Amino acid sequence: MKKNAFFTPIATAILLVAAGVALAQEPVEPISPVKEVNLGKVELGKKLYFDPRLSKSGFISCNSCHNLSMGGTDNLKTSIGHKWQQGPINSPTVLNSSLNVAQFWDGRAADLKAQAGGPIANPGEMAFTHTLAVDMLETIPEYVIEFKLVFGKALIDIDQVTDAIAEFEKTLVTPNSRFDHWLLGETDAITAEELGGYQLFKLSGCIACHNGSSLGGTSFQKMGIVEPYQTANTAQGLIAVTGKDADRFKFKVPTLRNVALTYPYFHDGEAATLSHAVDIMGRLQLGKQFTPQENAQIVAFLKTLTGDQPLFDLPMLPPSTDKTPKPTPFD
Amino acid sequence: MKKNAFFTPIATAILLVAAGVALAQEPVEPISPVKEVNLGKVELGKKLYFDPRLSKSGFISCNSCHNLSMGGTDNLKTSIGHKWQQGPINSPTVLNSSLNVAQFWDGRAADLKAQAGGPIANPGEMAFTHTLAVDMLETIPEYVIEFKLVFGKALIDIDQVTDAIAEFEKTLVTPNSRFDHWLLGETDAITAEELGGYQLFKLSGCIACHNGSSLGGTSFQKMGIVEPYQTANTAQGLIAVTGKDADRFKFKVPTLRNVALTYPYFHDGEAATLSHAVDIMGRLQLGKQFTPQENAQIVAFLKTLTGDQPLFDLPMLPPSTDKTPKPTPFD
Numbered sequence: 059m060k061k062n063a064f065f066t067p068i069a070t071a072i073l074l075v076a077a078g079v080a081l082a083q084e085p086v087e088p089i090s091p092v093k094e095v096n097l098g099k100v101e102l103g104k105k106l107y108f109d110p111r112l113s114k115s116g117f118i119s120c121n122s123c124h125n126l127s128m129g130g131t132d133n134l135k136t137s138i139g140h141k142w143q144q145g146p147i148n149s150p151t152v153l154n155s156s157l158n159v160a161q162f163w164d165g166r167a168a169d170l171k172a173q174a175g176g177p178i179a180n181p182g183e184m185a186f187t188h189t190l191a192v193d194m195l196e197t198i199p200e201y202v203i204e205f206k207l208v209f210g211k212a213l214i215d216i217d218q219v220t221d222a223i224a225e226f227e228k229t230l231v232t233p234n235s236r237f238d239h240w241l242l243g244e245t246d247a248i249t250a251e252e253l254g255g256y257q258l259f260k261l262s263g264c265i266a267c268h269n270g271s272s273l274g275g276t277s278f279q280k281m282g283i284v285e286p287y288q289t290a291n292t293a294q295g296l297i298a299v300t301g302k303d304a305d306r307f308k309f310k311v312p313t314l315r316n317v318a319l320t321y322p323y324f325h326d327g328e329a330a331t332l333s334h335a336v337d338i339m340g341r342l343q344l345g346k347q348f349t350p351q352e353n354a355q356i357v358a359f360l361k362t363l364t365g366d367q368p369l370f371d372l373p374m375l376p377p378s379t380d381k382t383p384k385p386t387p388f389d
Numbered sequence: 390m391k392k393n394a395f396f397t398p399i400a401t402a403i404l405l406v407a408a409g410v411a412l413a414q415e416p417v418e419p420i421s422p423v424k425e426v427n428l429g430k431v432e433l434g435k436k437l438y439f440d441p442r443l444s445k446s447g448f449i450s451c452n453s454c455h456n457l458s459m460g461g462t463d464n465l466k467t468s469i470g471h472k473w474q475q476g477p478i479n480s481p482t483v484l485n486s487s488l489n490v491a492q493f494w495d496g497r498a499a500d501l502k503a504q505a506g507g508p509i510a511n512p513g514e515m516a517f518t519h520t521l522a523v524d525m526l527e528t529i530p531e532y533v534i535e536f537k538l539v540f541g542k543a544l545i546d547i548d549q550v551t552d553a554i555a556e557f558e559k560t561l562v563t564p565n566s567r568f569d570h571w572l573l574g575e576t577d578a579i580t581a582e583e584l585g586g587y588q589l590f591k592l593s594g595c596i597a598c599h600n601g602s603s604l605g606g607t608s609f610q611k612m613g614i615v616e617p618y619q620t621a622n623t624a625q626g627l628i629a630v631t632g633k634d635a636d637r638f639k640f641k642v643p644t645l646r647n648v649a650l651t652y653p654y655f656h657d658g659e660a661a662t663l664s665h666a667v668d669i670m671g672r673l674q675l676g677k678q679f680t681p682q683e684n685a686q687i688v689a690f691l692k693t694l695t696g697d698q699p700l701f702d703l704p705m706l707p708p709s710t711d712k713t714p715k716p717t718p719f720d
Contacts, residue, residue, distance in 0.1 A: 108458050117469050122448075127439050127706045134716060138448050142473035144719050319708050322715075331711045372703045375458045377650050380662045384653075385465060388475050 085260065087271040088238035089154060089315065089365055092229050098208040103226030105201075105373045106219060112191050113184035115140055116385025120177070120223065124152040126368060129319025130230065135327030136291075140185035141387075147293050148327035151320045153368075154313055156228045158275035163309045163325045165278060166299045170224035175216060188216040194383055195219070200376030232316055232365030240362070248362050255359025258352055263344045273314035273363065280308050281325065284345040287338075291326035318361045332357045416591065418602040419569035420485060420646065420696055423560050429539040434557030436532075436704045437550060443522050444515035446471055447716025451508070451554065455483040457699060460650025461561065466658030467622075471516035472718075478624050479658035482651045484699075485644055487559045489606040494640045494656045496609060497630045501555035506547060519547040525714055526550070531707030563647055563696030571693070579693050586690025589683055594675045604645035604694065611639050612656065615676040618669075622657035649692045663688045 106112065110119040123137045123145075124130050130151035132138070137145035147163055155161065161173035177183040178191055195201045195214050205214045208222065237256070239247035248256075259265060268274045278296045281287045287307070296305035309325050317323075322330045329335035336356050340346040348356065437443065441450040454468045454476075455461050461482035463469070468476035478494055486492065492504035508514040509522055526532045526545050536545045539553065568587070570578035579587075590596060599605045609627045612618045618638070627636035640656050648654075653661045660666035667687050671677040679687065 110456075110459075110463075115469065116465055117453075117463065125441075127704055128441075129708070132441075132448065133709065134447055134718060138446065138718055142718075321709065330715060333711065367705050369702055369705075371700055373458055374698050374700075377460070378464065378652065380664065384661060387465060387469055387473075 084241060085265050085269040086237075086241065086273055088241045089157075089231050089233040089235070089271050091233050092231055095228055096208075096225055099222045099225035100229055101226075101373075102204050102208050103222035103224070104370065105204075105375055106223050107226055108373050109375050111194055111375075111378070111382075111385065112178050112186060112219075113140065114186045114190075114385065114389075115184075115387035117387055118184050120152075120174075123149040123177070123183075126152070126230070129153060129316050129367075130155075131320045133321060135322055137183070139183040140181065143182045145182060147291070147325050148322065150310075150312060151316060152227055152230055153320075154231050154272050154275070154315045156231065157270075157272045158310065158313070159277065160310065163293065164295050164298050165310050170227045171217075171220045174220035174223040174227075188219075190383070191219065192216055197379055197382040198376050199379065204376075230368045232367060235315070235363050235365035237359070237362040238365065249358070251355055252358045252362050255355035255357070256362075258348075259356055259359055262340065262346055262348075262356075264339065264356070267311045267343075268314050274311040275313045277311050278305070278308040279311050279343075282307060282342050285342045287342055289324075289326045289328060291328070293325055295325075314360060314363055316364050316367075318364050332360055336360075415572060416596050416600040417568075417572065417604055419572045420488075420562050420564040420566070420602050422564050423562055426559055427539075427556055429535075430553045430556035431560055432557075432704075433535050433539050434553035434555065435701065436535075436706055437554050438557055439704050440706050442525055442706075442709070442713075442716065443509050443517060443550075444471065445517045445521075445716065445720075446515075446718035448718055449515050451483075451505070454480040454508070454514075457483070457561070460484060460647050460698075461486075462651045464652060466653055468514070470514040471512065474513045476513060478622070478656050479653065481641075481643060482647060483558055483561055484651075485562050485603050485606070485646045487562065488601075488603045489641065489644070490608065491641065494624065495626050495629050496641050501558045502548075502551045505551040505554040505558075519550075521714070522550065523547055528710055528713040529707050530710065535707075561699050563698060566646070566694050566696035568690070568693040569696065580689070582686055583689045583693050586686035586688070587693075589679075590687055590690055593671065593677055593679075593687075595670065595687070598642045598674075599645050605642040606644045608642050609636070609639040610642050610674075613638060613673050616673045618673055620657045620659060622659070624656055626656070645691060645694055647695050647698075649695050663691055667691075 107120040110117050110122070112119065118140065123132045125132055130153040132149050134149070136147055137149045139145055150163065156170060159165070161167035161170060162176070167173035167176060175188060178186050179188055192214050195205070202214065205211070205218055209218045211218070236247045240253070259268075267277060267279050270276050281295070294306055296308040297303065299305075317332065321332070322328065323332070323335040329338060333353055336353050337348060340348045438451040441448050441453070443450065449471065454463045456463055461484035463480050465480070467478055468480045470476050481494065487501055490496070492498035492501060493507070498504035498507060506519060509517050510519055523545050526536070533545065536542070536549055540549045542549070567578045571584070590599075598608060598610050601607050612626070625637055627639040628634065630636075648663065652663070653659065654663070654666040660669060664684055667684050668679060671679045
């Protein structure tokens with residue numbers, strides 16, 4: 059009875075406060091559920107995200123390469139674009155992308171809204187134009203009404219399109235991972251092996267770049283600090299945006315949230331497995347050769363970062379009308 | 390009061406019986422909700438239906454060409470296959486396909502199970518093989534467990550894969566259209582214009598082929614009876630299955646359920662609009678030139694055939710493992 063008496067409500071409260079202090083000291087914070095969102099934009103943006111009519115072919119939607127059944131990625135080294143063009147870079151996950159400091163591997167879009175317009179008009183991706191996309195939407199009465207309802211304007215424009223898609227993407231956060239349970243004080247939410255992996259992750263220096271609620275996404279770092287990274291991929295990273303030579307091969311540090319779902323890894327997609335990715339990161343970025351046991355521990359930790367995947371009904375797209383321009387996949 | 394007295398419960402019952410008799414006399418029956426289904430197979434089949442890893446590229450799933458956000462079709466003249474190959478024929482809707490007498494435009498698959506294996510192994514579609522598909526699934530523990538749970542066998546085989554997909558497809562019926570409400574006695578469920586269209590549809594002879602609960606799907610008919618159909622498409626129809634010269638250009642009569650969503654029309658996808666399709670059908674199959682008013686009436690009727698679209702959560706696919714063979718989209 060005396061032993062149990064320790065677990066009084068007051069003692070429990072003290073324990074929780076202690077856990078809170080511990081939490082505050084961790085360099086990783088839990089993913090928060092979305093706190094403020096415009097549901098009208100979200101529902102409209104969800105339809106647009108799944109609508110292949112935003113592509114020239116009528117075949118490729120945002121969800122083609124950022125597939126929400128597959129961790130918000132296509133699980134390919136580099137993506138497939140219009141007419142099966144091979145994309146230049148690995149599709150980053152859309153999950154938790156609202157938490158990124160900027161969008162794309164080279165950060166060339168300041169936010170999700172700026173990003174959303176890119177692939178639509180990229181000749182190697184959806185190969186459409188903003189004008190054609192808006193013209194198409196204007197021929198579909200259900201879209202016209204929904205845009206009016208949500209934005210209150212007479213005409214649809216590309217700003218509204220990307221704004222709605224970005225608002226939907228804001229909802230694609232993945233709270234509730236086992237690691238977040240641990241961060242919030244549920245000490246048995248992860249195993250000793252996984253906790254060991256987290257400690258190693260911190261001690262080895264991975265945490266220097268992969269920190270914050272996304273374990274990444276907040277800075278640009280050179281790929282290949284200690285040793286140069288060997289790749290046939292021609293992407294140059296941040297230099298494309300800043301023009302500064304010092305930014306060559308600097309890429310946005312990818313989030314490690316849901317990393318067990320977002321294979322293959324790196325901007326070139328050349329690391330097929332987590333184990334391989336951890337090994338390369340250790341050697342090239344930190345000058346560390348992890349032992350097989352250390353590697354396995356870190357991988358075990360990384361697998362605790364899979365959160366609740368966004369769950370929603372497959373959206374139904376409003377049908378085209380006789381006036382809607384036809385897709386031209388083979389022109 | 391006397392007038393209202395007519396609508397007593399007994400009188401209403403008599404009216405409903407009368408409606409029942411009328412219903413029995415119509416050559417179209419309402420779509421029934423699914424009556425018997427194996428939910429384990431359905432949930433497994435739903436994942437497989439959305440899983441692009443059943444294709445060589447890792448990019449094309451059943452849902453790519455039979456998109457359940459878009460009436461179970463791709464809304465393209467002919468489909469896009471592996472490496473952007475142009476398909477030979479229009480993708481028929483998967484909606485209500487369980488009610489078809491056979492599958493594919495030429496009926497070469499006896500049922501949905503036989504159909505499901507086709508595209509996976511077709512070099513112009515998903516370009517995989519049944520063996521590679523099964524080998525891939527065997528490397529994913531969550532699939533292995535789910536197949537065991539559902540089928541109770543030690544190993545996955547292609548029969549289980551197609552069986553599960555077919556069971557999911559059995560759920561893709563679309564009851565509850567406005568026309569079905571009318572068939573079931575809700576007399577104001579369709580307008581006078583729409584009812585006029587239905588009467589014209591029957592009187593003109595459309596109903597000879599487009600009858601039953603699917604308004605089609607139950608017979609093979611020659612495309613171009615009164616006048617030959619002109620097309621650049623090389624599909625020959627039923628002759629490919631029977632070898633009989635009389636079956637040249639005979640195609641399965643498509644369902645008209647959800648036809649407002651399943652544009653473009655005909656086996657070659659050459660009719661972009663319902664109005665155009667009705668005009669051609671009238672002239673080539675029935676020797677009738679519908680007036681613009683008649684055409685509009687029939688089109689109005691056809692638009693009452695859109696039923697409840699299947700509503701379900703976007704499925705989450707179990708992740709690949711280090712052992713899972715990698716997709717090879719560009720080989």
